[in-house]
């Protein structure tokens with residue numbers, strides 16, 4: 001059978017020289033693969049996989065929550081969290097760029113029967129007043145606002161970090177209105193490193209928190225959802241219902257545990273590389289970039305002529321073997337553990353030379 005046409009074309013099996021398209025492209029290291037191969041495993045659905053149990057206990061502890069659940073993806077973690085926090089016909093509030101709203105294939109509607117009402121923030125961040133304005137108690141006509149979903153760092157906000165006090169204040173505002181709160185922490189470790197605030201403090205005010213193992217942390221697969229014991233029991237039922245229960249998943253969980261122990265502090269290198277890239281790009285006349293907006297590992301930039309974005313990105317890959325992406329009418333470059341300082345210098349030089357050739 002042919003591949004469905006909606007699946008993005010893969011280029012080849014040859015690694016790209018500098019792949020900045022996403023921090024999801026990281027390859028598991030030799031050390032990580034060894035840990036995976038040696039992992040002690042069991043039946044995850046029965047709660048009998050020691051490596052999964054080790055990861056979930058570690059994440060629950062890091063986030064200061066009672067319990068946690070290992071799931072195949074950040075998308076499933078988010079939808080499980082929202083599923084434990086709203087009923088059909090209720091409303092989820094999220095910033096308009098939020099992954100739960102823009103990138104999860106309509107899951108709140110398709111899986112939860114919930115409405116999503118977007119809040120128009122600033123690069124993914126909104127104020128307590130904006131939440132208070134949007135939140136509705138619900139009545140026989142208006143849907144009740146049941147849960148607010150907050151993303152940190154904000155993917156489509158260029159990896160922006162929420163100011164830690166505002167992050168907590170938004171969750172407290174939701175709680176005061178009888179709403180629940182979910183923290184989409186696909187890149188929460190990046191936020192912790194960039195702000196110097198612990199994962200536990202960032203997560204503190206939130207009912208549920210998700211963490212991706214497969215982004216900057218460099219594990220091949222998986223995410224963890226954490227929250228109260230009763231929320232996780234509900235999430236466990238939904239996970240089973242959606243076919244997310246696994247068997248000897250410890251092979252994957254072991255990679256996550258290893259990543260959390262070895263690859264968190266080093267995210268500072270990715271952040272430094274992203275700032276270096278942004279700084280180098282400021283010297284290129286055709287590029288518009290704001291290095292002061294680079295909080296973590298994502299650099300967004302524009303060309304003077306935005307209709308050139310896709311042709312430029314295609315040519316950059318074809319001619320220099322540097323891959324970046326186009327997102328929301330901007331170009332996006334993401335640093336990660338397979339990208340070195342020298343790679344960044346090569347990428348910036350390649351961007352300059354291709355733009356010079358384009359004229």
Ligand SMILES: *Cc1c(COP(=O)(O)O)cnc(C)c1O
Pocket residue numbers: 072073074075076078099100151153154155184186187212214222223
């Ligand atoms: C990548 C991402 C997710 C989803 O993660 P997957 O593991 O790819 O499903 C959720 N939220 C944000 C902000 C992300 O960047």
